[in-house]
Amino acid sequence: MNVRIRPLQPPWPRAALRMLTLLVFVAAAPLAAAQGVQVDKSEIRFVSKQMGVNVDGRFRKWTANVVFLPADLAHSKADFDIELASIDLASEESETELKRKDWFDTPRFPLATFRSSSVKSLGGDRYEIAGKLSIKGTDRDVTIPVQVRKDAAGNSVAEGQFAVKRLAFGIGSGPWSDPSVVADDVLVRVRIVLARAG
Amino acid sequence: MTQGSENDRYGAAAIALHWVTAALIVANLLLGLSMVALPFSPRKLQWYQWHKWVGVTVFLVTCARLAWRAVHPAPPAVAMPRWQLRAAAVSHAALYALLFLVPLSGWLYSSATGVQVVYLGLVPLPDLVAKDRALGDVLKTVHVTLNVALFSLVALHAAAALRHHFIDRDAVLSRMLPLPRSE
Numbered sequence: 449m450n451v452r453i454r455p456l457q458p459p460w461p462r463a464a465l466r467m468l469t470l471l472v473f474v475a476a477a478p479l480a481a482a483q484g485v486q487v488d489k490s491e492i493r494f495v496s497k498q499m500g501v502n503v504d505g506r507f508r509k510w511t512a513n514v515v516f517l518p519a520d521l522a523h524s525k526a527d528f529d530i531e532l533a534s535i536d537l538a539s540e541e542s543e544t545e546l547k548r549k550d551w552f553d554t555p556r557f558p559l560a561t562f563r564s565s566s567v568k569s570l571g572g573d574r575y576e577i578a579g580k581l582s583i584k585g586t587d588r589d590v591t592i593p594v595q596v597r598k599d600a601a602g603n604s605v606a607e608g609q610f611a612v613k614r615l616a617f618g619i620g621s622g623p624w625s626d627p628s629v630v631a632d633d634v635l636v637r638v639r640i641v642l643a644r645a646g
Numbered sequence: 647m648t649q650g651s652e653n654d655r656y657g658a659a660a661i662a663l664h665w666v667t668a669a670l671i672v673a674n675l676l677l678g679l680s681m682v683a684l685p686f687s688p689r690k691l692q693w694y695q696w697h698k699w700v701g702v703t704v705f706l707v708t709c710a711r712l713a714w715r716a717v718h719p720a721p722p723a724v725a726m727p728r729w730q731l732r733a734a735a736v737s738h739a740a741l742y743a744l745l746f747l748v749p750l751s752g753w754l755y756s757s758a759t760g761v762q763v764v765y766l767g768l769v770p771l772p773d774l775v776a777k778d779r780a781l782g783d784v785l786k787t788v789h790v791t792l793n794v795a796l797f798s799l800v801a802l803h804a805a806a807a808l809r810h811h812f813i814d815r816d817a818v819l820s821r822m823l824p825l826p827r828s829e
Contacts, residue, residue, distance in 0.1 A: 539782075629688040
């Protein structure tokens with residue numbers, strides 16, 4: 449899937465290079481967005497509410513396969529694999545806790561995945577991505593409203609947020625299943641920067 | 647010479663604010679030390695919240711105290727050697743500074759770990775810094791170090807007060823005690 453455009457090497461004849469560059473662009477055009485997720489500028493964060501207090505977290509490691517074609521939404525998609533053990537939470541202690549059986553049970557279920565099934569336009573720069581979210585062996589259909597903007601460098605910045613009902617996935621059981629301790633709704637915020645295609 | 651005449655006592659408000667602060671910081675030290683030792687549990691999260699609420703209260707009480715003191719100066723100093731007056735002035739200033747800095751460092755630490763502070767479960771305080779685990783680790787050390795400094799000074803402060811009371815037999819402690827000394 450990954451097509452890399454290497455820096456031009458001097459010994460190549462110019463015309464051949466131009467030809468080649470053109471070919472690469474034509475061939476890679478539908479995939480251009482797929483390679484473009486800039487992981488260092490993108491983030492998957494979440495906010496959970498503990499006893500009425502917002503607690504921020506994020507995932508340090510994840511991979512995405514995103515194809516965003518405004519003119520061809522049928523071939524657009526957004527798939528994510530998130531390494532749950534890479535959670536960044538308040539403290540080492542809470543991160544260790546979240547990997548345990550009561551929460552994510554990362555030894556058994558290392559990945560949370562999202563597979564989009566459709567991308568539709570809501571008009572203007574707004575879109576809606578529908579798909580299947582899988583965590584800890586449980587699948588749920590979710591829809592994620594997304595807004596896509598261009599940044600100064602011409603990259604596409606897609607931002608969306610949606611609530612995950614943690615109890616439906618069995619995240620936080622035993623003493624933690626009480627929603628007054630940790631609220632059922634966890635707000636997931638995704639910000640994806642796609643390098644300018646071509 | 648001053649020997650604890652009524653006029654030389656601290657005012658009732660100053661006395662109340664002093665002892666409320668003393669009670670709050672000692673209680674919060676014990677709460678802080680206990681909560682970190684708890685296993686990860688809902689109770690632990692609850693105790694952390696209470697610890698933060700007490701810390702914010704100390705901050706607010708110290709603001710009220712300094713405002714009060716600005717309008718109501720402390721009574722004239724009890725006669726004592728110059729070095730003691732100087733040491734008292736320096737340690738009092740440091741105590742006031744730490745009564746601000748310790749809660750502030752806790753608030754910063756909480757912000758850096760990504761945990762909002764909601765005073766009494768009602769008033770959300772703004773996050774002072776963005777979530778940053780590395781910064782959080784630094785601020786944890788800062789918070790602990792400032793506490794060591796605060797309670798070392800509190801111990802010195804209390805020892806000096808007791809020395810004045812029982813050895814020098816002057817009015818330094820009695821003029822800050824809630825009840826006037828029975829003559």
